[in-house]
Amino acid sequence: MDSAKYVARIDSLCTGGPAAEHGGSDVLMAGPGYTIVSLEMSPASWTGDREGRVRTLEDFYALKDHIAALLDTRWGARRPWWMGTLVVRIDRGEPIPEPWTTISTLVDELDLWQPTGTDRWLALGVLEGEMDDEVHLLALITETDPP
Known part of the structure; x- marks a missing residue:
């Protein structure tokens, strides 16, 4: 896993045109003012291999932390954000703008x-999915402030 490659992709998302115009095979979702890309994806061959999946998840979280440390040196300390509070707000019926509802x-x-120097937000997260699903390292770039 090549951190420089991921940072370069993040740079292209941060400095290019409107976020939703970024194409590429790594784009999972895009909408007005946002793009969610998969910087890295694991194979989906977990069939009963819990230990292998746990190791892969540990590797993906370590990669996210490594990239985050590189980005911290550029833009200052990251803001960790647990999604549980946002999910509760959505469940209560509070209108939450995209892409925050989706992420x-x-x-x-x-x-x-x-x-x-941008009016955008960048977020990194690990999509774990179900036991047989791929694991993804996700990057979200958006023009919408976090709620």
């Missing part, structure tokens, strides 16, 4: 930055 269904926690 809250994908990950349990995010690391958040507002890249210097």
Whole structure:
């Protein structure tokens, strides 16, 4: 897993045109003013291999933390954000703007930055999914402030 490659992809998301215009095979979702990309994806061959999946999850969280440390040196300390509070707000009927509603269904926690010199927010998270699903390292770039 090549951190420089992921940071370069993040840079392209932060400095390019409107976020929803970014294409690429790594784009999972996009909408007005936001893009969610999969920086890295594991294989989905877990069939009963709990230990292998746990090791993979540990590797993905370690990769996220490594990239986050690199981004901290650029933009200052990340803001950890647990999605549980946001999910409760959604369940209570509070209107939450996209992409925050969607990302809250994908990950349990995010690391958040507002890249210097932009009006965008960058978030990193790990999508764990179900036992047989792929694991993804996600990057979200959006023009919408976190709720």
